[in-house]
Amino acid sequence: MSTNYFEEDITSLHDALVNQKTTAAQLTADTLDQIQTKDKQTKAFITVAADEAKKQAAAADTQGITADRQLAGIPIAIKDNIITDGILTTAASKILTGFIPVYDATVTSRLKEAGAVLVGKTNMDEFAMGSSTENSYYGPTHNAWDLDRVPGGSSGGSAAAVAAGEVVAALGSDTGGSIRQPAAFNGIFGIKPTYGRVSRWGLIAFGSSLDQIGVLSRRVKDSAIVLQQIAGQDENDDTSLPALVPDYLAAMDGNIKGLRIAIPEEYLGEGVAQGVRDAIEKAVDTLKKLGATVDTVSLPHTKYAVPTYYLIASSEASSNLQRFDGIRYGFRAKDVKNLEDVYVRTRSEGFGDEVKRRIMLGTFSLSAGFYDAYFNKAAKVRHLIQDDFTKVFADYDLIVGPTTPTPAFKIGEKVNDPVTMYMNDILTIPANLAGIPAASVPAGLVDGMPVGLQLMAKPMAEATIFKVADAFEAATQFYTQVPTAMKGEK
Structure with a gap:
């Protein structure tokens, strides 16, 4: 069997493994072949x-491989800021050249533990600082469309x-939209869980009060299966939450009748x-046809x-x-x-421009005389943003809107304009500041490029996101489309 990830999902692959129509070894060999062929184009x-x-x-x-072990033998990719025992881990930075961790x-x-097969580490913006994967020491990744x-x-x-169909699912991390925005740009599903739902132990930290590991996949159900396995409290991470992880697949019953959905007016304003x-309006019509009620609300501190996030x-x-000091x-x-020369030159030569820019901004914000004017004020505004969400969730089950203001832009188009690049995350950042779960599900094409519908739910209510995303996916079936640049590359 030559595996085609445009036509398979974790469930179909699992069934083939259980029924001995293929083996984990064959599936892994097929996946490595896909990567070898397609990664010449995507550089993923x-x-x-x-x-x-x-x-x-x-x-x-x-x-x-037994019926109850859904991830056994399934090849999965891991973002390169997540520690992997014995496998080079660089966070896409020169400063971690040659770093091979001794733990997972x-x-x-x-x-x-679930039997998944880890096939490799994926490219990213250096230390997760960026919105385009152009800030990588190893060069940019290319959009599959x-x-x-x-x-x-x-x-x-x-x-x-x-x-691109190189793997069926991958782990990512999301500090201000770093899972949802690329999911939208690439026409796939991506979910950032509630802050604390998934352990950050072994995630190379960027913003400790914002970072959260999540999942990207073509099918909504696949992300649910992976998140089910990785979620839950961890004694190594004091910020991980003790709440039980519900059965996400059980929530995906296709029925969203009576669900109360809100659209913030700020998410469809200037710049979108x-x-x-x-x-997005067409996507909202689909949700209405599926039985949800939809109202317009306000999140005034959006x-x-x-500026609060940065x-x-x-x-x-x-x-x-x-x-990261060279020692x-x-x-x-x-x-x-x-x-002193070791510290100064190692950091000067080892960090890229964007990382240096953020280190300097952060150090300035925390410095004597500026802490109250900048960092402390930002922390207070963060609470106002959290309060906005709390008020809306008192009356609604879900908040929806666009994931990004535009489809994917061209490589090099915004790399020299950091402020414009930062504004690209304006619709995803609020969920991280509030610590709530959020996801992006494909909502169609604009000028041949995918756009995403963002779904945000109450804390710990990932099941609500999976329920709605699965119903929306079934109604639209965007997953049947093959990215333009990959046609003929099956």
């Missing part, structure tokens, strides 16, 4: 862990790998392209989300990135004269 991977994947697949076959992140170990366009970021490698607005995230980044691991500058 930094590291392909072929030998390790083959060992894991052989172990899955030896153990035997919690999500990695939970996937291994148009190779001249960005895949979004920072989880652009994971999104492109799934969209007309084509995107039209696609306009402050971008002050908080950059401040946390300036603290988190202190550990303990990774890159170290050569021909240094003293200890």
Whole structure:
């Protein structure tokens, strides 16, 4: 069997494994072949862990794949800021050149426990700082729908790998939209769970109060299966929540009649392209036909989300990135004269421009004389944004709107204009500031490029997102479309 991920999902692959129509070894070999062929175009991977994947697949076959182990033998990709024992992990930065961890992140170990096969590490914006996967030491990743366009970021490698049919699912991380925005740009599903729903142990930190690991896949159900496995409290992460993880698949019954949905007027305002607005209005009509009630609401502090986010995230980044100093691991500058020279030159040569920009912004915001004016004020505005969501969720089950203001832009088009690049995340950032779960589901094409419908729910209500996204997916069947640049590459 030659696996075609445009026609398969985790359920169909699992059935084939259980019924011995294929093996984990064969499925992994097919996946590695897909990556070898397609990644020349997408450049979605930094590291392909072929030998390790083959060992894991052989172990899955030896153990035997039973009906109750849905991820056993299933090849999955991992974003390169998630620690993987024995596999190069770089966060797409020169400063982590040659860094091979000696332990697994919690999500990695939970996937291994489920029998999943980890085929490699995907490209990203350096230290997850970016919206286009152009800020990578290893070069940009390309969008599977148009190779001249960005895949979004920072989880652009994971999104492109799934969209191009290289893997069936991938893990990403989301600090301000880094799963949802590339999911929208690539015409796939991506979910950021509630902050604390998934352990951050082993995730290379960017913004510790914002970061959350999530899943990208072509089918909604596949993300539910993966999230089911990786979610749950972890004693290694004090911010992980003790709440029980519900059965996400049970929630996906296709019935959303009577569900109360809100559309914030701020999410369809100035800056949102007309084509995107039209696609979202059509998507909302679909939700109404499925039985949901839809009203317009206001999230008045949305306009402050971008500056609030960049002050908080950059401040946390300036603290988190202190550990990369050339002493303990990774890159170290050569021909240094003293200890200070090691620090200064290693960080100057090891970090890219965007990372340096955010470290400097964050350090300035935390400095004496500016803390109250910037960081402290941003923290107060964050609470106002959280309050906006709390008020709406008192009356509604779900908030929807566009995931991004525009479809994917061309590579190089915004790389020299950081402010314009930052504004691309204006619709996704609020969910991270509020800590609520949010996802992007494909909502059609605008000028031949995908756009996403963003779904936001109450804290811990990922099941509501899966329920609505699954019903919407069944009604629209966008997953049947093959990305333009991949046609003929099955």
